[in-house]
Amino acid sequence: MRNFIAGIIAAIGFGTTAQACSIDTACSVGARDYYIAMPEQTGEPVPAVVYLHGAGGSGAGALRNRTMVSAFNARGFAVIAPDGVARAGRNGRGWGFHPSSGRQMDEVAFLIAVRDDAIARFGLDTDQIVLGGFSIGGSMAAYTACLAPDAFSAYAPMGGNFWRPHPVECEGPVRLLHTHGWTDGTVPLEGRVLNNVPANDPGARAQGDVFHAMSIWRETNECMYLKADRFVTEGAFWRRIWDRCADGTALELAIFPGGHRVPQGWADLVVDWFEDL
Template sequence: MTSQRLLTLVSAALSGVVSFASSASACSTTTPCLVETGEYNIAKPDADTEAAVIFIHGFGGSGSGVFRNQSLTNSVLERGYALVAPTGLVPEGRNGGSWSFHPNREQRRDEISFIKSVRDDLIETHGIDPDKILLTGFSIGGSMTSYLACAEPDAFKAYAPLGGSFWRPHPTTCAGSVSLLHTHGWTDGTVPLEGRMVRGIDVKDPNSFVQGDVFHAMSIWREANQCNNLKADRFDTSGPFMRRSWERCAPGSNLELAIFPAGHIIPKGWAEMAIEWFENL
């Protein structure tokens, strides 16, 4: 057990707010719900909601910090979904949380098991329907979402990474077909569509840390989904997002790319678009 988690449990016990086990009535946007290897925060539109969006924060963030984005929070709640935000572990010397998202890098925690434990706690404690959970995330949270979808495509009904995808070296294959909507800013300079060097001097150096190419990631997803064509089957430029989707793919799968004319942000209207896409599956 990490010292951070021990401190959380001790503080919770002393305050009398929560017990070791998560409780639907005890946790909120400010008081974490506790699971075996971490914690998450939650906001629900009403006690009877059965649907949820799990949102994985970006680098330096936290579960409780997600709810400072009132536009995102309100958009999700107004659609009748709970907004659920797991918290990443804080790396040594850092102030905010992150994720051991890359399978070829040091794993400070089994993140896939942790996020699945959040899913299970939502089902058991909060009455969420497993078929009504959309997993998403921003920036590195989007990368975490993508790697989980690739490794265990059946863990969630659908995935919607935003502003983050695979890193180099890209996966050579994924475990199966998925329903996935990837959204990205056209002028994103933090996580460019083509990726960028984060650490190192040579893309081919295995010790370098290099973001992946979103277009290459889409080819990986097309292969996983057994899509018949490289070219998209449907295009939609009627709204604020330029969208292209591949429809002649494995039964039950769904693949879409949405681009918007801005940078590394959670754009206005994204939550509504992602939830509408999810509901139309």
């Protein structure tokens, strides 16, 4: 799989430019850009979260969530926000996350190219880079975890995971934290069919079921039981944690009382989870 992705990167030709770039100035990788918010420098390699925006968003727009960005930076993490692909006839950008898009592996290759470019430019810690995202950005993170589990150190999708038809299997075990709003009506925990098409329409485009996604991750991580091994019901997030799984894996579902949004405390949740691995 690594050689296959490397071949895609070479074929597409993700070139980079050497100009200075930051939270306000784009770093170019091929035909697309990313933006980065760096923490205070200590002279040591910096861990990072690559954060994928939702539908109609952009990398620059994602970093306008200064509450989230400042929280990651305060914990010593850089925040990298790539641009998705332009949406034909519509404003903003999206991701070729869905199997029917035909773009999944191109997107994975782009994200790996962004990772490598940021490592080279900013001296990031190659062993501490988390891929996360919101809504369809969360779905893109989940499909990347499924298709190329070794591409990032861990995965933190939020408000989006697999779509129907769900994957039959994934390439290998992962460390994954999925976060979701209990009352999310845009991407409900059970998913929904888009554009008011009946659910039994064979051409319906439908979001996946997060609970079914977690069953796929349990199987992928070789977890012993269906039931979570630990439950946390204190604080802003109610968490279900599977511990008895393959060595080196991690799997957790965190639910918060809210809808389709980035919740307060998500950055600290991700960092705490990742640092405890």
